[in-house]
Amino acid sequence: MTYCVAMRLSSGMIFVSDTRTNAGVDHISSFRKLHVFQQDDERTLVLQSAGNLATTQSVLSLLRRDCGSAEKANLMSCSNMYDVALLVGDMLRDVLKRDGEEFSGTLLLGGQIKGEEPRLFQIYPQGNFIEASVDTPYFQIGESKYGKPIIDRVLRYDTPLDQAMQCALISMDSTLASNISVGLPLDVMFYHSDTFSDGEQYHITEQHPYYSQIRQLWSKGLLSVFSQLPPLQL
Amino acid sequence: MTYCVAMRLSSGMIFVSDTRTNAGVDHISSFRKLHVFQQDDERTLVLQSAGNLATTQSVLSLLRRDCGSAEKANLMSCSNMYDVALLVGDMLRDVLKRDGEEFSGTLLLGGQIKGEEPRLFQIYPQGNFIEASVDTPYFQIGESKYGKPIIDRVLRYDTPLDQAMQCALISMDSTLASNISVGLPLDVMFYHSDTFSDGEQYHITEQHPYYSQIRQLWSKGLLSVFSQLPPLQL
Numbered sequence: 001m002t003y004c005v006a007m008r009l010s011s012g013m014i015f016v017s018d019t020r021t022n023a024g025v026d027h028i029s030s031f032r033k034l035h036v037f038q039q040d041d042e043r044t045l046v047l048q049s050a051g052n053l054a055t056t057q058s059v060l061s062l063l064r065r066d067c068g069s070a071e072k073a074n075l076m077s078c079s080n081m082y083d084v085a086l087l088v089g090d091m092l093r094d095v096l097k098r099d100g101e102e103f104s105g106t107l108l109l110g111g112q113i114k115g116e117e118p119r120l121f122q123i124y125p126q127g128n129f130i131e132a133s134v135d136t137p138y139f140q141i142g143e144s145k146y147g148k149p150i151i152d153r154v155l156r157y158d159t160p161l162d163q164a165m166q167c168a169l170i171s172m173d174s175t176l177a178s179n180i181s182v183g184l185p186l187d188v189m190f191y192h193s194d195t196f197s198d199g200e201q202y203h204i205t206e207q208h209p210y211y212s213q214i215r216q217l218w219s220k221g222l223l224s225v226f227s228q229l230p231p232l233q234l
Numbered sequence: 235m236t237y238c239v240a241m242r243l244s245s246g247m248i249f250v251s252d253t254r255t256n257a258g259v260d261h262i263s264s265f266r267k268l269h270v271f272q273q274d275d276e277r278t279l280v281l282q283s284a285g286n287l288a289t290t291q292s293v294l295s296l297l298r299r300d301c302g303s304a305e306k307a308n309l310m311s312c313s314n315m316y317d318v319a320l321l322v323g324d325m326l327r328d329v330l331k332r333d334g335e336e337f338s339g340t341l342l343l344g345g346q347i348k349g350e351e352p353r354l355f356q357i358y359p360q361g362n363f364i365e366a367s368v369d370t371p372y373f374q375i376g377e378s379k380y381g382k383p384i385i386d387r388v389l390r391y392d393t394p395l396d397q398a399m400q401c402a403l404i405s406m407d408s409t410l411a412s413n414i415s416v417g418l419p420l421d422v423m424f425y426h427s428d429t430f431s432d433g434e435q436y437h438i439t440e441q442h443p444y445y446s447q448i449r450q451l452w453s454k455g456l457l458s459v460f461s462q463l464p465p466l467q468l
Contacts, residue, residue, distance in 0.1 A: 145379030149408040153453060154460055162466040170460065174383040188468070202468040210467040217463060219387060225455030226388055226404065232396040233444045234422070234436040 001181035002050040002142030004033060005151070005168050006108045008120035008132045010158045012192040013110050015046050016168040018142075018176075020183035021053045034187040035060055037067065037075050038198040043113045044191055045075055045084060046199075050142035051105030051125070058095045059105065063088065081119040085109055085129045093127030106141045111191070118193050146178045147171030161190055166214065169204075173215050186211075235415035236376030238267055238282040239385070239402050240342045242354035242366045244392045246426040247344050249280050250402040252376075252410075254417035255287045268421040269294055271301065271309050272432040277347045278425055279309055279318060280433075284376035285339030285359070292329045293339065297322065315353040319343055319363045327361030340375045345425070352427050380412045381405030395424055400448065403438075407449050420445075 004017040017033040031053060037045040047063075049056035066074040078084045088109055096103055104125045112118040120132035122139040132139055134157045140148065147170075154167045165188065175182050186204040191197075204211050238251040251267040265287060271279040281297075283290035300308040312318045322343055330337060338359045346352040354366040356373040366373055368391045374382065381404075388401045399422065409416050420438040425431075438445050 143379075145377075145412070146383050148412045149380050149383075150456070150460075152412055153456055165468075166460070166463055166466055170463075178379070178382045178386055200468075204468070208468075210464075214463050218459065221459030221462070222384070222387055222456070225452065225459060226384075226400070228455070229400055229404075229448050229451060230444075232400055234399075234434075234438070234442075 001179065002033060003140070003144065003147060003172060003175045003179075003182045004048040004050055004108055004142055005138060005140045005144075005147070005171060006046070006048060006110045006120055006132075007138040007155065007164050007168065008110060008118055009137055009161065009164055012161050012190065012195075013046070013118050013120065014161055014165050014168060014191070015048060015108075015110060015187075015189040016165070016172055017048050017187045018172065018182045019185050019187060020181060031057075032187060034189060036189070036198050036201070037063075038196070039076060041114070041196050043076070043111065044196050044198065045109065045111040046189065046191065047088070048108040048110075048141065049105060050107075052099075052103040055092075055095055055099055055103050055105040056107070058099070059088070059091050059107070062091055062095070078113070080113055080116055081109075081111065081121070084111075084113070085121040085123060085131075089123045089127035089129055092123060092125065096125055108139055108141055112193065112196065114196065118191065143175055143179050143182050147173075147175040150174060161192070165190065169211060169214065170218050173218060235413065236267060236284040237374070237378065237381060237406060237409045237413075237416045238284055238342055238376055239372060239374045239378075239381070239405060240280070240282060240344045240354055240366075241372040241389065241398050241402065242344060242352055243371055243395065243398055246395050246424065246429075247280070247352050247354065248395055248399050248402060248425070249282060249342075249344060249421075249423040250399070250406055251282050251421045252406065252416045253419055253421060254415060265291075266421060268423060270423070270432050270435070271297075272430070273310060275348070275430050277310070277345065278430050278432065279343065279345040280423065280425065281322070282342040282344075282375065283339065284341075286333075286337040289326075289329055289333055289337050289339040290341070292333070293322070293325050293341070296325055296329070312347070314347055314350055315343075315345060315355070318345075318347070319355040319357060319365075323357045323361035323363055326357060326359065330359055342373055342375055346427065346430065348430065352425065377409055377413050377416050381407075381409040384408060395426070399424065403445060403448065404452055407452060
């Protein structure tokens with residue numbers, strides 16, 4: 001499985017993806033699920049993928065192949081994020097049609113093209129998509145439920161990016177704790193609005209000092225809050 | 235949807251069920267999903283249900299109809315919990331076979347029959363089942379993922395029943411916060427080992443003072459732990 005989360009907030013976006021893929025418990029590997037397409041001063045596009053690896057890798061390969069094509073609409077030629085979402089949705093639908101009904105894939109597309117605000121989309125296997133809003137400033141794909149409660153409690157549209165990243169990392173920790181098919185290392189990225197850069201990207205392994213520290217502090221903190229609840233009275 | 239959790243611990247068992255059922259967002263109702271069959275000094279059986287309401291209500295109706303039958307094996311005649319699980323699994327499979335492939339249901343069966351320790355089973359739509367153990371002392375059915383991380387962090391086989399109930403209530407709170415198809419009121423029950431009683435049962439509504447209090451304290455506590463995490467350093 002997979003767990004990816006992306007947030008579109010007032011000051012920019014953050015993206016967090018795990019790297020584990022599995023086909024049965026005896027075949028667990030690490031693959032990158034966070035992909036950046038960037039052109040200085042002009043556009044930054046981030047794709048995160050969940051679902052069948054053959055499907056999502058094909059979609060990424062084909063999108064990459066077409067980049068810069070003079071004939072075909074492609075990631076670098078679209079003039080706005082909505083058109084990029086359409087393009088990616090079409091590609092996903094085409095690959096799934098080719099590969100067969102038993103496969104599936106879902107994508108998150110975030111980023112910014114000059115002339116627009118940053119935008120975030122969740123693209124379904126059917127090729128259609130929804131867009132994040134001020135009220136729902138984040139999307140998750142893959143094994144999303146374990147890590148949803150903490151995001152719902154903490155995240156607001158105006159949450160600063162650093163805090164949002166802490167929230168996403170804690171959300172990932174809850175998922176890691178409850179599901180062995182989601183695993184470290186993580187790929188994480190910040191995108192600050194209007195920079196059109198490839199953001200700040202980090203690779204977080206089991207040994208990462210800060211992540212280890214907050215995982216421990218979070219676990220201890222939860223147990224401490226729990227132990228301080230007043231005695232049961234029903 | 236539904237969220238039910240049952241725990242089999244060193245000093246007894248606890249059961250927590252929500253009461254919401256829905257068939258589309260415009261048809262949301264409350265039904266009891268926690269059912270107790272009891273015979274003084276001899277047996278206590280608790281069934282919790284998730285899935286299609288027509289299916290699980292039929293299973294319960296048929297099990298209740300057969301109770302006390304002289305000819306048929308029934309909930310009151312089985313001499314051990316394994317045989318009860320078999321009986322319930324057969325009934326579930328039969329009803330699903332009758333109603334059709336598009337329906338599904340899952341049950342939790344907990345309790346104690348004289349001569350045995352308390353036991354807890356999760357019964358699948360196929361009629362087979364798994365039993366809780368010292369290492370995995372709890373089962374969840376329905377919308378289980380939102381509320382799993384807190385149980386995994388807190389619950390051990392020797393957790394006292396009062397603490398286990400607090401943990402189940404917090405787990406339910408995480409689920410309520412993230413999924414509108416799970417809803418109050420809750421039915422909760424304690425069973426203390428070797429009492430063969432119908433336990434202590436409580437009905438928890440939105441206005442329940444203790445539950446309101448710990449929901450607020452939990453939410454505040456989490457936000458406080460989160461805000462005390464050291465500044466992000468990647």
